[in-house]
Amino acid sequence: MARAAVVLLALLALACARPSSSARVLNAAETSDVASVEASDAPAFCHGIDCPAFDVVKTTDAYEVRKYPGELKWTTTTVTGLTYDAAVSAGFERLFGYISGANAKREKIEMTAPVRVRVVPGEGPFCESNFTVSFFVPFAPDGGRATQIDPPKPVDERVKNEVDACAFTARVKTFGGWARETSILAAATDLSDALRADGEVDAANAGKDHFFYAGYDSPFTIAGRHNEVWFVVPDPDCETS
Template identity: 35%
Template sequence: MTFQRLIALFPLFMVSVRGWEAPWFCHGEDCPQFTVVHTYEGFEERFYKASHWITVDVAITTEKEVVKALWKLFSYTKGANNENEHVNLPWPSFVSVEGDGDKNHGSVSWSVPVGTHLPKPNDATIRETDMPAATVYVRSFGGVATETNGRENLEKLKESIEAAGKSFVPDRFVAAGYDPPLRLIDRHNEIWVFAD
């Protein structure tokens, strides 16, 4: 085996040594690590390890406000920070929503792999957050995620969880998008509801 081939295989070796094999929809990026606990009709039960994020709070989780928050985070990664440094952060981006009906509020977050140096943001609304280890119920869907199809998948997920006899936190969910806007095929989106 040539040295170049050995070097090319090194990342795969590291993944298996750590015991985490990222699924296809992470597209080779360092996604938040999880274990599938059980697969049910219409959803998966996953256990996520604790993870680190950069986050922007949004007062109301409309599509317009979410896009504005994503642009803030994107600008931060492209050098809008005190070191004018590009920061390579992988997808997914998360929209965390709390509340019910028209009173929704939440946050938009981007995953931060372990060991990533984060310079101080120029925008004071960007902060670092931690997601503790958690059990979540996950429904996946393809295509371009919108507010409408996100809500439709949330309702289907809740129905499936109830049919499986599981309890969940009713007024909180996460929408996860694993693809940058310009990726046209093999898109993967998720809706998460937290186990109660």
């Protein structure tokens, strides 16, 4: 299938994703420094489709601090390239093929949020950066927001089913508009500056090696778009092999 046709189908999937029956949209803004998103709740920016649960532990004017649980499942693919837009487009195409049936069970899998991109910057102006694009694995029917499905094996060897082994804390910068490489880097810079101003040096330094972009909107959404940059610190008590 031509690339243009695949991308068009991907846009339609994002625009028409059906709300999950297990998700309840929050209808009140967080007002305190410590707020919790319970397992049965989903923030409004998830638009009623499956997205990971988290706890909000701090809110400032510049960023939010969230705790995410361990063992979250994602379907991922890694692309190495000089430009963010081209690399992410290629990664999205692979993952969309997977949820469209390019898997061992030939099953169609519902679209979720966010599309998460792990960005590992190159070490010089002409060094290639690394981008890992991920789709969140949907929740199991009647499992609430605690149990994800057992995803089928991908057909494309470049696509993998992976698990976040550790719980992690994310410092999250939210921004609107259309996410492009320049706007994502600007948000990451603003987040780093805000963390340093608050004395969160370790969290700011975590963004030097890698950071995440998370996008929640259909490309057909014009107003009120929701984008995030995450600086992630793993749970120090989590042991990985």
